[in-house]
Amino acid sequence: xxxxxxxxxxxxxxxVDGIRQVVExxxxxxxxxxxxTDRADLLAAxxxxxxxxxxxxxxxxxxxxxARNLKIVVRAGAGYDNIDLAAATAAGVVVENTPGQNxxxxxxxxxxxxxxxxxNMYAGTSGFELKGKRLGIQAFGQVGRxxxxxxxxxxxxxxxxxxxxxxxxxxxxxxxxxxxVDELYSDNLFVSIHIPATPxxxxxxxxxxxxxxxxxxxxxxxxxxxxxxxxGLDKAxxxxxxxxxxxxxxxxxxxxxEQKYAGRVFFTPKKMxxxxxxxxxxxxxxAANQIVAFLHDGTDRFRVN
Ligand code: 3PG
Numbered sequence: 001x002x003x004x005x006x007x008x009x010x011x012x013x014x015x016v017d018g019i020r021q022v023v024e025x026x027x028x029x030x031x032x033x034x035x036x037t038d039r040a041d042l043l044a045a046x047x048x049x050x051x052x053x054x055x056x057x058x059x060x061x062x063x064x065x066x067a068r069n070l071k072i073v074v075r076a077g078a079g080y081d082n083i084d085l086a087a088a089t090a091a092g093v094v095v096e097n098t099p100g101q102n103x104x105x106x107x108x109x110x111x112x113x114x115x116x117x118x119x120n121m122y123a124g125t126s127g128f129e130l131k132g133k134r135l136g137i138q139a140f141g142q143v144g145r146x147x148x149x150x151x152x153x154x155x156x157x158x159x160x161x162x163x164x165x166x167x168x169x170x171x172x173x174x175x176x177x178x179x180x181v182d183e184l185y186s187d188n189l190f191v192s193i194h195i196p197a198t199p200x201x202x203x204x205x206x207x208x209x210x211x212x213x214x215x216x217x218x219x220x221x222x223x224x225x226x227x228x229x230x231x232g233l234d235k236a237x238x239x240x241x242x243x244x245x246x247x248x249x250x251x252x253x254x255x256x257x258e259q260k261y262a263g264r265v266f267f268t269p270k271k272m273x274x275x276x277x278x279x280x281x282x283x284x285x286x287a288a289n290q291i292v293a294f295l296h297d298g299t300d301r302f303r304v305n
């Protein structure tokens with residue numbers, strides 16, 4: 001069977017080697033489409049693929065129409081908002097993700113950006129330390145848990161909000177559970193966002209929440225740009241000159257925000273939270289193993305549709 005790896009933002013070469021090994025050892029063929037810029041290239045490449053591995057690549061109805069042999073798509077990563085699940089289900093294609101495989105990489109970047117914000121974007125002016133400060137984690141999933149683990153090393157006081165996670169799971173991790181988003185934003189100098197982009201969460205973080213943050217508040221977003229109400233963020237930053245926003249998910253109005261709030265906002269040029277060799281290896285090889293298992297006997301433990 002043909003397994004296509006289609007990645008606009010490629011995996012590290014070492015991860016591709018690992019994926020190839022898993023696929024070929026199981027008797028399948030690996031086809032690689034990296035750094036494609038023309039969607040037609042993706043549609044041509046999927047035409048005879050039985051399985052597909054992607055990252056944040058958009059997999060919509062056009063792909064399912066073009067891919068007549070496709071049986072499974074694995075998103076090598078956590079968020080699968082880039083995949084049209086209804087179109088996949090209608091086409092009889094299984095969709096899976098690889099939860100947890102890249103979460104440490106994202107959590108480490110949270111602190112890369114948190115320290116940067118606390119040290120005034122490395123401008124050389126007097127900043128402040130993370131030790132003893134309060135950090136609120138919005139969603140205690142795999143990334144949120146890694147953030148909490150690292151925050152403990154910094155000596156931070158950590159709270160988390162997650163309606164899907166029992167309090168005792170947080171408490172066992174030394175994290176104080178909170179039960180309202182208002183409380184999370186009001187009580188924490190730092191808030192780190194780890195919610196997925198869903199109809200309920202899209203544009204859910206805006207002016208009202210952001211301006212609840214205490215003086216000097218720093219909002220860190222390594223999740224999805226869509227969860228932010230960008231107009232509300234702009235208004236909050238305009239009114240509160242003490243607030244900072246750092247994100248690995250560049251907003252649509254990034255250039256405007258960078259110009260208006262220089263020194264208070266930072267955006268990575270391209271989403272790089274999961275862009276480490278380790279995360280690429282973990283997520284890529286997990287995706288390959290999941291495909292091999294599925295093609296072998298229909299195992300679909302990580303199915304999301
Ligand atoms: C994820 O959902 O796993 C992360 O956002 C990483 O996305 P990426 O594979 O495009 O880097």
